[in-house]
Amino acid sequence: MKKLRKKVYIAAGYNTISMGTGRSEFNPKKERPGLEHYIKEAGQATIKQINDAANIDEGVIGNFMAARFNKQANLPGFIPFIDEKLQWKPAISVEGACGSGGLALVTGLKSVLAETADAVLVLGVEVQNTMKAIYGADVLAGAGWYKKRKEGHAYFFPGQFSNRAGAYYEKYGMDYAREGLKRWFVNAMENARLCPTAQEYESKETDLYKLYDKFNPNGANFVDNLTVLDCSKVSDGASSIIMASEEGLIKLGIDKKDAVEIVGWAQVERNITHEPENLTELITIKKAAKEALDSAGLIIDDLGTIETHDCFSIAGILGVEAIGFAEPGKGAQFVADGHTARDGKIPINTTGGLIGWGHPTGATGVHQAVTIWEQLTEKAGDAQIEINPDRPYGMTINMGGDDVTVIAMIYKKAE
């Protein structure tokens, strides 16, 4: 359990559009904006919210696979590309597959705690529409132990989570389980339609429940136990925040009403070479959520909203169980009953999550933090939920690989 030795805040935030199929701007046949564009857009937009880029002491980039999607590494070198006032300042890039954004948050947090920075620009980015999805699936397989790739499905990661879904169906009943997954999908789409940067913002489908029922898991086309509607998006995008100390907020000219405080966190790693012992449990998420709550001295009932890592709908349901809102096997019911909807007991993924908003892999952890910052400071626009004053805390859960790298963080409106 890691107590925070000083106060750390999120002072600003921004998401680019989550770009990919579904967005009218997206033309897979035309050249699209590259890595450089997304880094610059997200970085500059966040810097615009503070008084002067010179007050930023350091930059962090979270990214998963620019090395293969864009053949580009040495990503710290793009921090001064955002703003010339960042030239000669410290910069770093961090990686933990789809948990890279969460690791970027942790890295910024530690710099403030270490007192080597009073303000850190923390950015996550991924541009993965540079290749077809089937080739991209091989790249994304690097989030698991690549050496065993040959035993896996062509769509490696969907295959992993399809196996988890299959185990859940077997234990608790497929029809029962898919009612929960369906509601997860519907919530995701409905929330995304309220958020202009979401990949599914323009979705026009009138009956989402019916749409979901039209698709049946079919191993011949995709994977055995999930359909493409259970799957997060292939997305290009970047998100960024500025993390700051108390002194940093003042230097940046940010009022506390526009900031959230980070009050707890956890970072938990599972051996990537091990198969999960129990396919129906996300044990690393379970440990991270508990550790983060403990580190903040909070209980689950203190949480008012959550962004959790639904790379697949089944990861959403299993996440609800792992965080502790439902007993094993009861998560599908909890979701089907509407408790995770935006007007439910615990609104989850209020701008659509990875399935509705999109999943630019290395950016996702930062995107989650931006969303919580927006919700707790009432900047979420049409997607704004009402925060129950008795449950004022937000949480993010970001996962890399199949329950391998997990980062949890807890936030409250700054006071």
Add this chain to the structure above:
Amino acid sequence: MKKLRKKVYIAAGYNTISMGTGRSEFNPKKERPGLEHYIKEAGQATIKQINDAANIDEGVIGNFMAARFNKQANLPGFIPFIDEKLQWKPAISVEGACGSGGLALVTGLKSVLAETADAVLVLGVEVQNTMKAIYGADVLAGAGWYKKRKEGHAYFFPGQFSNRAGAYYEKYGMDYAREGLKRWFVNAMENARLCPTAQEYESKETDLYKLYDKFNPNGANFVDNLTVLDCSKVSDGASSIIMASEEGLIKLGIDKKDAVEIVGWAQVERNITHEPENLTELITIKKAAKEALDSAGLIIDDLGTIETHDCFSIAGILGVEAIGFAEPGKGAQFVADGHTARDGKIPINTTGGLIGWGHPTGATGVHQAVTIWEQLTEKAGDAQIEINPDRPYGMTINMGGDDVTVIAMIYKKAE
């Protein structure tokens, strides 16, 4: 300038062999140990030096291009693969091209400063003999701005530093300059022959000066202004250290006589999309060396030994000038005069550096720290130098890309 808010030590260290052409164990036609092997060997060997892996709070991996050389990402997941007692603990991977190892040092340092850890396992690794050098050169080009790759040489990075060498020749004279480069090469080989893990340990050449003279820069075979002898090795390898607070040293059961203290550091980033303004100056290294000295309250004459990033011999000479041992243009003379040899004024790269010891890219920054730790605690075996008590400090300079990502650190024997 970043003052360290508490004492941080290096408590243990280990280098695997730098594996590649030159080593008798290396057979390019047979399957070689993979990424997993090197991570495990280096991690376990360092852990063996402390009382119990359970006392390690966190793990960091520095790596550049496992994504392409090994198709593997989510590297934090290999921390618990080293030792099961690291399961569920925080882990992270960091990247900054060939500066990835130095960024791993910074990350461990910050965790101790942040008081989120009392002991951190910091590891660097690269396994790049998975492809032929010409394909590998395309991978390594990701350390520069890949978008301009098409304008570059087939051997992109050698091309960049060949241009720097060419500019130096033009300004100060080629014959003069190559006398310095020659001595740099000879020092590297002679030092490597004293270190059993060095890639050139088994080198038997009787007249290294003559050997160097046999090669002439020839753009037709390699690059215009450098030969393969001016070039660091293609290497597989891993290095690791354990960083600890004062309390951490006690928990780990490490006596101060076996530890070094980190007394200063700097991390400086140059915009990767900019061409260097002056090809004969490594301005980022210059800034980093000065900042690190300033942060420790030291001057250059306090330094007794240095590990600097000689990815090419010209980077060694320019590094000597950038650190401040010689005026612009005088570095070649300084080196040719033997001042950087192991019995010189300022012994540099005492186990061979990147040209003699080897350059497993993501591991190099950590390897440099291991070497300084060994020298200052008298564990360097046949490569041991005598540390002048009036100049008791060691420094490491690790660079990613063409003077883009630079990390400098200063050490002294713990007291």
